[in-house]
Amino acid sequence: MAVYQAPIRDMRFVLHELMSVEDLAKLEGYEDATPDLIDAVLEEAGKVTENVLFPLNRSGDEEGCVYENGVVRTPSGFKEAYSAFVEGGWPSLNCDPAFGGQGLPHTVSLMVSEMICSANLSFGMYPGLSHGAYSALAKYGTDELKETYLPKLVDGTWSGTMCLTEPHCGTDLGLCRTKAEPLEDGSYDITGTKIFISAGEHDLTDNILHLVLARTPDAPKGIKGISLFLVPKFLPNPDGTPGARNGVMCGAIEHKMGIKASSTCVMNFDGAKGWLVGSLNKGMRAMFTMMNEARLLVGIQGLGLGSVSYQGAVAYAKERTQGRSLSGVKHPDKSADPIIVHPDVRRMLLTQRAYAEGCRALGAWVAKELDISHKHSDAARREEADDFVQLMTPIVKALFTDMGYESANIGMQVLGGHGFIREHGMEQYVRDCRIAQIYEGTNGIQALDLIGRKLPAHAGRYLRRFFHPVQSYIEANIADERLAEFVQPLAKAFVRLQQATAALAQKGMSNQEEAASTATDYLRLFGLVAMSYMWCKAATVALDKLDEDKAFYQAKLDTARFFTAKILPQTGALFSTLMAGGDTLMAMDEDAF
Template sequence: MAQVYEAPLRDMRFVLHELFEGEDFGDLPHFGEFTPDLTDAILDEAARLTRDVLLPLNASGDAEGCTIENGVVRTPAGFRDAYAQFRDGGWAALSSPPEWGGQGLPETVNKLVEEMICAANLSFSLYPGLTHGATTAILGHASEDLKRAYLPKMVSGEWGGTMCLTEAHCGTDLGLLRTRAEPRGDGSFAVTGSKIFISSGDHDLTENIIHLVLARLPDAPRGVKGISLFLVPKLLPNDDGTCGPRNGVAVAGIEHKMGLKASATCQLAFEESIGWLVGEPNKGLAAMFTMMNAERVSVGIQGLGVGEIAYQSAVAYARERLQSRALSGTARPDLPADPIIVHPDVRRMLMTMRAYTEGSRALGQWVSRALDAEAHGADPETRQRASDFVAMMTPVVKALFTDLASETANLGVQIYGGHGFIREHGVEQFVRDARITQLYEGTNGVQALDLVGRKLGAHMGRYLRPFFHAVSAQLADAAKTSARDLAAWRSSLEQSFGMLQLSTGTIAQKALKDAEEAGAAATDYLRLVGLVGMGHCFLKAARIARHRLGEGTDEADFYTAKLATAGFFFDRILPQATAAFLSIKSGKRSLMALPADAF
């Protein structure tokens, strides 16, 4: 059985049109032209593209990988044609501003399209994904001259983009980087140094690649306060915008990776490459974080995409694989054995995968609404509230979604049994591909430290308020329900939310005296925030489903399934919040007790 994926359009439309209707950040007049009919048509066409063009290249691209020929990286067979269709269809420009050739699509829709692309072919998604991230940084910090020279072709997808941070001796600690930039006397700089782990660092999909490179000026102070950001094209553009000579950027090698084999991850050498300053001198890290923060949300969506294709593939296999008889008695007497989907433990795994993906999609849509409101909210108060929410939830989306993706991919292999461990069925690729999402754009441990170290206490806890207020408001509103299942689920969420509130106070108090206490609690705290956030979304979904069923909807199967998935989440997934709370409460003692030389 090959990899199975069909965009979950009905659930996507549910989170887009129903789950947060009229709530949280309000309607945004800026996107008034994007009616439900229009956005649904976009999702339909994206589903066709990902199913018919990208999915067939996922396994073959993994098997073939990327190669180097005469100093140029070649992508696997079919990728150039697929990218041409992607570019010519306008998919590269979906959410970019119209003034630079984009279509101005809201992030609520764009992130759903991203999910489809990542599910169908995660390796492919990195090529346009990195370009979009680079355009975000250029939009936010570059001069008007640089914007005019580079943005139109990057937005259209004619030119690609990267971000070049990591060096062999430094990863997260960018204060150690050595790449240097020397003024050339004409406003440009000569950039020299080596970078590793550069996604889309070189390839044959676009005619040019625009690198955003962190480097040091000659008089730069030490550490992160002395880092500047430079725009360095692979090929220097001519005055008419066509590509000119090479610019001293060479591919030193392709990384040999566990997964994402069709995504070119390169070692790059810059030798007096001509570049231009983006933003202010020695303020490059702030400019680069504009890109990284956008990428971190997108990496979370990558995890969701891998989780969805792993789930769908596992469901298809579980329906066809015959093994033993159901514990309750023969389910299919017409067959020599029953499909494994009848077995409770297989159901446990499938429901876990389903709850993780549906919960991530709903929570991701909530954050996407905030991204739109942050940029286009009707008033300053709404924009600030949305910005606070995005700041808090960005590390949660990145870390939680990718942790769950890795778990989901592994559950998929487990359902396939021994057949999942071999390459024939393609599900072991999901495990390998998902693993990097927990590592790049800042490891998930770093995301947790960002949450507790930077976000928790910032502005007297202001970043937490939109999240806490939304959960509190729903709990108060849901208290009016008479439905027994909704009342029980509301009680479960209320208990978990109480644990989150207590944990927040505990960490804030301990961190004032001992930073290691906050660090010891960080990963469990992030998981706790994510579980409560998903619980909030599942309770909203269940209440909507119960209402729709009460109205006599003709989509009873969909809403009944919503209730079933919510029930599984509250029964089997949300109890993880108690474990996280108890771990946080235990403090750092046992974690730090063993001396380093005793390991």
């Protein structure tokens, strides 16, 4: 049987001891984000995810969504769970109080999102997409659109989607064919088909708000001619209630490998009434507000599923008895020792743990900078924080989901044949996690974004937001004997990253194809160095507090040592691969494949 317990102790460590999240309470708008309030939110979120969402995970996967004549029904129990979710105020956690939100930091909502993704990823897709729609409207919508739609998105009675992909265009959105004809009243007539639309149709909310990319008749070709439109399922009445049905219908739902309780829809827009969001032909700028937030959230999906898979693997490894310890019997009262005594099982469990705790810490660093970019009083500090978030977004999305999928597979491997069957729930994590490496831009696209957009941006300014704090930490701690086993390997890996960055920049100027051939390896190298920095800081705290909570901090140190000794050395192989270039990728004739 699958197990899940919200990792609140480690979340508190990350927020309070590693990130000093209480500093955010000094920023205007976050004054109420005290440690006591944050801990209370985490505790309540743990109860909801453990007791309401997690019990529906397997049944939702087995039942799936049902489509009939344009209507989608979510699995049994989802409507009741969503009502409880809304009543608890969870959709409004980090939304603007001006529209009914609670105004808590993103750093806190990230932890809650992880719990939701661990407990029931399919369920989490519905409010997750809504928050992306909220963010785009809050930033680019007119006052009238905000007043009409934001309160409903914030309280969760209405939900949202992002409608980008069409049958012939995914990554290359400049090929978008959906049409937007201007009408006399200032609205637009939207016609076209979108595919792979998460939460495009369902029975959880009274209305669904679609944010749709489309092209006006006189728009420039390509990406510069794309605009963003708000298209509600039901046109609101003057009193704010859902009114007449708009010209948008679900044509089908996809039958997928995983996240089966999340409705992935084909959406047909047939003369649907929509309103412009942001400026004409500037739709991608507004859509990127949703996409960047979605990419961070998808990274957290990988973390959440890797974390819950680790818990299931540990529980099984402590109970399953097979063979005896190679160093001598550990449980003489049993016919065999639990498999957790075996070195290879421990290798797998420690890999899962190192990934989960490392990603949790790195994600919190990015989330805190996101909060600072929104709320800090100093414009220069806001710019620095935004630079950092821009740089790290593709890394969080790709690294966390790669590691999450690897961890889910490891968890299934720990259980052996029992992991391959449904009873223990481990195979579902593998199926659910696989999509995270694909949607919101495949991980290969994230790597290209990192090297093609983020590295050269503003003459390398983004890179300084990461390189400078890491360099400062290394210089301040390299001579500390207590930290030598952590900081010295970080320093070596950091040098590799610096050298790879310089080589990549040089190659990119002369041969973009050559640079692109190493992008995925570069992103992984960058991510491992970032995680090593987090593990060094975690070890620093743990060493100082070892006497306060021996079991917790000793486990933190043991995991930091494992990451540093067994995972960080991958940077050496990645560096060699990077420096080998891309000739071997491009040399083979196309017809030879």
